[in-house]
Amino acid sequence: MRCMTETRVGIAFLLPALTVLALVSLYPILALLWLSMRHRVLPFQIDQFIGFDNYALLFVTPRFWNSLTVTGYFAGVSVAIEVILGLGIALLLSHSFKGVGWVRAAVLLPWAIPTVVTAKIWDWMYQPQVGVLNYVLQAMHLTTAPIHWLGSPSLAIHAAIVADVWKTTPFVVILLLAAIAMIPRDLYRAAAIDGASSWHTFWHITLPQLRTILIVVILFRMIDAMRVFDLLFVMTGGGPADMTETLSIYTYKILFQTLQFGYGSAIGVVMFLLVASVSLLQLWIGRNEFRRMIGTQV
Numbered sequence: 001m002r003c004m005t006e007t008r009v010g011i012a013f014l015l016p017a018l019t020v021l022a023l024v025s026l027y028p029i030l031a032l033l034w035l036s037m038r039h040r041v042l043p044f045q046i047d048q049f050i051g052f053d054n055y056a057l058l059f060v061t062p063r064f065w066n067s068l069t070v071t072g073y074f075a076g077v078s079v080a081i082e083v084i085l086g087l088g089i090a091l092l093l094s095h096s097f098k099g100v101g102w103v104r105a106a107v108l109l110p111w112a113i114p115t116v117v118t119a120k121i122w123d124w125m126y127q128p129q130v131g132v133l134n135y136v137l138q139a140m141h142l143t144t145a146p147i148h149w150l151g152s153p154s155l156a157i158h159a160a161i162v163a164d165v166w167k168t169t170p171f172v173v174i175l176l177l178a179a180i181a182m183i184p185r186d187l188y189r190a191a192a193i194d195g196a197s198s199w200h201t202f203w204h205i206t207l208p209q210l211r212t213i214l215i216v217v218i219l220f221r222m223i224d225a226m227r228v229f230d231l232l233f234v235m236t237g238g239g240p241a242d243m244t245e246t247l248s249i250y251t252y253k254i255l256f257q258t259l260q261f262g263y264g265s266a267i268g269v270v271m272f273l274l275v276a277s278v279s280l281l282q283l284w285i286g287r288n289e290f291r292r293m294i295g296t297q298v
Contacts, residue, residue, distance in 0.1 A: 029272065036265035043259055054266035064267065066242055067250040074157060074232075074246060075225035078164045083218055085165065086172025091206070093173070094180045104177075111170035119234035122163035126150050126235075150236050153243040160232050160244055167231070168224070172217050179213040180206070212286075219282040223275055247271050 039050045058064050093104050110118065125133050128146040137143045149159040183206065191201045229248035232238065238245035238253070245253075247267060255264035 032265050032268055032272070035261060036269045038262040040261040041259060042261065050262070054263050055269075057263065058266050058270065063242065063245075063250065067245050067247050070157065070242075070244060071226055071228075071246040071248075074161060074164075074228060074244075075222055078161045078168075078225055079218060079221045081161070081165050082169045082172050082221060083214065086169045086217075087176055087210075087214075089169070090173050090176035090180055091202075093177060107173055108170045110167050111174070113167070115167065115230045116234055118163060118167045119231045122159070122166070123150065123235050126159055151240055153241050156236050156240060157244050160235055163235065164225070164228070164231055168221065172221070175213055175217050176210065179210050183209045215285050216282070219278060219285070223278050223282075226275055226278065227271070247274075 036054055037049060037051055038047060039053070040047045089107060093100060093107065113121075125131050126149040128134060128148050128151070131146075131149075133149070134143070134146045137147070147155070150156050187205050187209075188201065191205055196204070227248055228246055229252065232244050232246060233249055233252070236244040238249040248271070251264055251267045251271065254260050254267060258264075
């Protein structure tokens, strides 16, 4: 009886927040779904219900599959590099040495810079004639001619990945540093007494203790990377030859450049489903990890 009363009280407290959430989230999602089933082109005053025709057109359009591939490649490669690099930096900064506080502050600076500013900084660095990167490479005699980093279809996406890694690796470092600080020191003392090497200590103590937070970091960064827009749009605009055109940029161009609101909304729905699937995966993994931790403690 008491449990039922507490449940009702909890629901009563949550109801206002759920109502606001429904207004600001649920209604736009439903409106997007409805709009995706219409053929709406404002310049020609066309607005008619066509059902799932936009989705049928979407899945036979090569440009959509290209943007989906670019999104997956960008997210997968950038997140993998960020996690590996962030873990290494976090392990290094978890040790005490002279000036560690200043080093930590310097590492976190890129995360504090707005993404648009980061995109322009790297855009200037990549400039063929006046960019510092080409200047350094030519000064070291590693190349004889300027490299068009953002003008080459094969190099542009990788140049953008480097900028994204520089920008968001500090986020990974922050979370992993906090997780490393929570690992019981007694585990390391026991490993040292048993004569375990640094590699065995990392593999059998540090990494298992960081398992949960690593999963959270990977999923959080995957969600963020799949929605990337501002970094790539400022640096390349989706070019050259659509080789850096992600789903976000493709949606923007269809919606606000060609004003095809029905077709653009269908792309938005696909993006929403992709991000929602990763979010649900995160919730499922998080629940299983919580149960595993409770079972271990018991």
